[in-house]
Amino acid sequence: MLLDFFRTKKDQPKAAGRKPASRNRIKHAQDKKNRFEKIPVDQLRIGMYVRELDIPWEESSFLFQGIDVKTQQDILDVQRQCKHVWVDYTEFRLANNKPDTITNAFTSSNSLIEVEDEYEDALDAHTQARQVMTNIFQDIRLGGEVDVGQIKQSVSGSVDSIMRNPDASLWLTRLQETDNYTAQHSLNVAALSIITGRSLGLSKEEMQNLGVCAVMHDIGKAQLPQELFSKSQLTEDEKALIKTHPQLGHKILQSSKNMYSGAADVALWHHEHVDGKGYPHGLTAEKIPLFAKIVAITDTYDSMTSQRPGTKTLSPSEGLDYLYALRGKRFDEELVLKFIDGIGIFPAGSIVEMTNGEVGIVLSSTKDKLKPKVILILDQIKDAAIQQVIDLSQMTVDTAGKPYQIKTTLRDGSYGIVVDEFQRAGLRIG
Template sequence: MRLIKLKNVVSGMTLAKGIYSCEGKVLLAEGVRLTGSYIDRLKEIGIYEIYIEDEISKDIHIRDIIDDQTRIAAKRTICQAVRDLRLKKSFDVPRVSEIVNRIVDDLLSNKNIMINLADLRSVDEYTFAHSVNVAVVAIVIGKALGYNQLRLRDLGIGAILHDIGKTEIPLEILNKPGRLEASEVEIMKKHPEYGYEILKRHRDISTLSRGIPLMHHERIDGSGYPYGKKGDEIHEFAKIVAIADTYDAMTSNRIYKQKVAPDKAIEYLVSTGNYNFDYNIVKLFLNHVTLYPVGTIVRLNTAQKGIVIDNNQYSPTRPIVRIIKDEKLHSSSEFEEIDLQKHLTVFIEEICDE
């Protein structure tokens, strides 16, 4: 299995991972042989990438960091919460708590966590998938910080609801495909306060959880919003979610912006540490995220092309790579596998589309 951009998909390829709507309905089932009409439909609904099964990746298994059914249920829960709030109704807080507990349980059962956010999403469903991913990444960081289960739950609830204030933002601004006008930016910047006010109406959501939507856009150097808080004025939960939010936003396709590769997002977080983010938390995050996810096509300094088949947890820049094209870019008949941790003169130069 490997991830491939939809523009590189051709008829006859086999879908390796099912595609679901935010309600959990199957849009395209795993194992389907893709046709031109299926590919066109995926373009229409805003799917930019899919997982395929082919000769070079047939024995590669890409596992999501949480159970597939947990992810589907979580996206459905957030989807419903957003709809309820748009209709000026209360959302189901016990259901959100239940789904966060499931995410926490999934992650606590995994001893050696490496963040691999393997969900497929359309650009129209960005909000729901993003909310779930931010909760997952935040809980991973909280676990690394030694939080107990109750604290992880409070962190997870605030994280999965961090953008809930956007339900008060007009859809024409929220879904605008181009750059926002200055006046629209100011309206968008109100969503942290809106989110806090929404959660404040629910007494069964803790004060710590409520503070996350309010403060997740604050920055260590005081350059954030809505209050320009800095350093220790920002709660640790909000510092964690700021990192999780930025990482997933950068590595996701959106209506107005194409995603960047994980290594570029990580480079940004490192370079802005102690300015925008708590650098100690960034360093902890780096121990649990892979720069080159399994299934990624890479070019080596030897001019060979390969596909990442596994990661070395303590050497994130040096995964195990299967060579699929030689230095002259001829397809390899036999797939040599190189552990870059053991071949120190060989390294990855860049991530490739194909």
């Protein structure tokens, strides 16, 4: 299990350090680094020039000292090997001399506003976007066109909210819209994709484009018989028909004026697998666009963790376990890890059981991925508890003095707790 991996990794003793470098070498390296700015790798952006790593160059995979960051793959290569780098802003290729203050802020948890303060704004943006998507799917069914302006406006609101606090949007992905599943699913995939883009360090414009691709990835389904999506069992012919939605979506988006050019490709290829066993074209990893790889992950995760006819609904952690098990096979390995890093080991809105038997819902993440904030719902004997927020990064033992942490995650509906109903009753988290 993914949870076991992270707990084991955290509890392992630190490996013995590398052979000490000479004092002159250390001093020389330090003098060079003092001339540049040290940043965490999650703030690395296309256009930056990396002068120094936090490991010796000869121990990295890079052939030359100095990295001109030109692609997202360059960023992933650095993030895989380092925690911090030193950037030379005199070589910064972007228009500004340094990353804009907003982008710099949203990668730091200290700069984020609390989820309690963001939730209502996120809900308003979500409600408006859901209506927009409902209208667009209806327009396409009737032979109309995509209102690109409304799509971009809706996605922009989601990006702004996620930049302020992604946990509020994660809460909203737990809403269940059984009467309008496709529209809700599209919004969920967009939010999860934008959060992944945030984890990757994409610019605001890049996240905006990614969000447009994600929210439109299933638009082809609007041209299929809608009764297919409410059936618990499908015939082989019906399954084959549903598998035509990528081509239908590609055609719709290619003909949409002012649509982001990459959206049609994501609609066409979001069911491709990095091992070449996906559809419709059986593309291998190097031929699948970055945004399509991201949407393949977020689409699968939301499909597994949302209630829909004929499927078993998994808990968020079970969904993450599934993705983690197929990293490097069906899904891009680095992007799976970035997705998990973005939404957390225990995503907001997850139902969890504590080591002492108490049950709650994850409110938001903390710097420690294994110790989020939790809203207590049930006590140790599963009776209703006085709802309160517990910060597991601060509270390490229970009232009996025993270690206090999350024991396991639970599926929605466990012990009568339905996250959707909890939210609709009025999310009281303050």
